[in-house]
Amino acid sequence: MLSHKYAIIADFDRCLADTFSPSPNGIGVDEAYEYAIECLFGKYGLKLYKELGGIKNRAPLELIIDILENGDRKSLIEQARKFFQSQRQGLLDQQLVPASKGFPMVWKDDDDWDPTEVITELLVQCKLSYLLEEVGKSFSEGEYQGKKWPLPCLGFLNFFQAIKELNKDQAINIQLAILSSGHDTFINKTFALWDIPWSGLSVTDDDLRGKKYPLEPSERVKPSVDLFNLLHATWIRQQAGSQTDFQIIGHAIATRPRMIYFGDHVKIDGELAVNAGVPFGLFDSEGKILSNGLNGNFFSFSDWNLMAEFFCQEKTKELLRQNKPFQEMIAPFLQGEQI
DSSP: OOOOEEEEEEEBTTTTTTTTSSSSSSSSHHHHHHHHHHHHHHHHHHHHHTTTSSOOOOOOHHHHHHHHHSHHHHHHHHHHHHHHHHEEEEHHTOOSSSSSSSOOOOOOOOOOOOOOOHHHHHHHHHHHHHHHHHHTOOOOOTTTTOOOOSOBBHHHHHHHHHHHHHSSSSOOOOEEHHHHHHHHHHHHHHHHTTTTOOOEEEEEEHHHTTOOOOSSSSGGGGTHHHHHHHHHHHHHHHHHHHHOOHHHHHHHHGGGGEEEEEOOOEEEEEEEHHTOOOOOOEEEEEOOOOOSSSSSSSSEOHHHHHHHHHHHHHHHHHHHHHOOOOHHHTGOOSSOOOO
16 A cells, blocks of 8 residues: 555755745846856856757757757867866865765866766756755745745645645545646745755756666657656655566556646746656746647646645545546646646
């Protein structure tokens, strides 16, 4: 038996946390990326980054690959090498990435060696050195006066509390999990700021950067189903203990219909859900998504309070007690319409 029969999986940035809105010091994810890119590649690299459209929902590895392919590769690598030599130890001393994760910070003097992954690690750790300093900074004026950065997305704290209350019913067992291109230390520090006890069940960019497989970089970023499968396997193994592989496979088959994914990007997150074969809830903070192209297994909302109300209504709770699939629960609003 598994202690958690359901898994609600969510992206982090712009889905649970409003990390792109700047902190009181004017630093959000966009600004931290720009600072890190300029540190790595100089003003030429920053100009190239902006010409490529900024982040554009790319994972760090995708971003570095695009920059090196579209600029003067030799010059960019030399600039990054100099940054590595001067800043490597300082970044490592800050423990910005868990020791067992990420890519080893080793630069090889080998003409045939590809430094793309090390440069990606430099980008991540440099970016985090800016962002982590901002967590908990207080707004002193304006509409957010007295609140701390980053703010939770509308209604998320109530949603978290609602799931916590649901789990007090012995017949309802829901695991919350994170599937994100973000980073463990930042996510954990943000949850601590919000006083949320976090289980740590997550698959982040930190888990994927250092992996040798899949060989193709595109299979290590959204919308590759490998990410979802890795999180699913982690969830099962955390609960299955010493069970056989066949038993674990059985749990995986049985629980996939009891998983749902939430994200903020209709294409990247939506396609990931489609590839994983699970329903998709789009957190659309501005309420502007009018069409989706995801063939029906999709709904959008702009306030997590609506999700809290939905999960806490008696009809939903009864379906959870009966171990019904999420598809059945959310059928009334799987029309691509905003809730």
